[in-house]
Amino acid sequence: MGWTITFDSNRKQLIQERTRSATQADGTRWECLRHTAVGNVLWTVWVVTPAEPKPPMAYRAPYRYIGCDLLAPGRKGEGWGYKDLCESMGPCYYTCPLSYLDMVPVANAAWREQVRAWHAARNRKVEIGDVLIFEGLAIPEVKIVSKQGRRLVGEYGGCRYRIPPRILAKVVEQRFAT
Numbered sequence: 001m002g003w004t005i006t007f008d009s010n011r012k013q014l015i016q017e018r019t020r021s022a023t024q025a026d027g028t029r030w031e032c033l034r035h036t037a038v039g040n041v042l043w044t045v046w047v048v049t050p051a052e053p054k055p056p057m058a059y060r061a062p063y064r065y066i067g068c069d070l071l072a073p074g075r076k077g078e079g080w081g082y083k084d085l086c087e088s089m090g091p092c093y094y095t096c097p098l099s100y101l102d103m104v105p106v107a108n109a110a111w112r113e114q115v116r117a118w119h120a121a122r123n124r125k126v127e128i129g130d131v132l133i134f135e136g137l138a139i140p141e142v143k144i145v146s147k148q149g150r151r152l153v154g155e156y157g158g159c160r161y162r163i164p165p166r167i168l169a170k171v172v173e174q175r176f177a178t
Contacts, residue, residue: 002083003072003081003082003083004081004082004083004084005074005078005079005080005081006074006078006079006080006081007074007077007078007079008079009079009080010079010080011071011073011080013079013080014071014079014080014081014082015035015037015042015071018035018042018044018069018082018084019032019035019042019044020032024051026051027051027052028048028049028050028051029048029049030046030047030048031046031047031048031049032044032045032046033045033046033047033064033103034099034100034103036097037071038095039095040070040071040072041068041069041070041071041093041095042067042068042069042070042071042082043066043067043068043095043096043097043100044066044067044068044069045064045065045066045067045100045103045104046064046065046066046067047062047063047064048062048063048064048065049062050062063105064103064104064105065086065087065088065104065107066086066087066096066100066101066104066107067084067085067086068084068085068086068087068089068091068093068096069082069083069084069085070082070083070085070093086107087104087107087108087111087112088107088108089108090108090110090111091111094111094114094115094117094118094119094169095115095118096115098115098116098119101115101116117169118166118169121165121166121168121169121171122165122168124168124171124174126144126147126152126168126174127144127147127176127177128144128145128146128147128177129143129144129176129177129178130143130144130174130175130176130177131143131144131174131175132144132154132163132168132171132173132174133171133172133173133174133175134167134170134171134172135170135171135172136170137167137170139156139161140156141156142154142155142156142161142163143155143156144163145160150165
């Protein structure tokens with residue numbers, strides 16, 4: 001529920017530690033199949049193989065899950081820390097690689113839908129003159145007046161607004177410039 005802070009590691013060392021495969025004392029095997037850091041969010045795909053049960057217990061099959069570790073530097077004199085989450089907790093981060101969703105059974109369909117929407121918005125093609133209509137924002141729509149790479153500037157009601165890429169997930173309709 002809280003954060004775990006290391007006192008002697010940097011970000012790279014923390015990521016190495018958090019993605020290291022291991023076997024617990026009871027024989028349960030944890031293996032990190034893939035990992036990637038997007039900003040200060042570490043995404044992982046784990047396969048957990050339970051220890052061989054002793055009779056009369058039933059066999060437990062291996063299972064996979066998507067991990068989400070939030071990373072942050074500690075205060076002065078401390079190393080980096082992490083807060084571990086998983087897909088079933090519905091983290092409010094959507095930068096998980098789409099390929100990870102195909103590797104793991106669904107644990108939270110609503111979260112996966114938001115991950116796919118985030119990726120679709122990120123790849124949205126926007127040109128000067130397009131009108132973007134939003135849902136859930138104070139500004140209902142903007143007309144794109146400037147574009148430099150992924151940096152957009154829109155106009156509404158005589159005022160100009162920067163449109164960060166994350167806001168593109170709120171677009172419900174796009175009218176293309178003719």
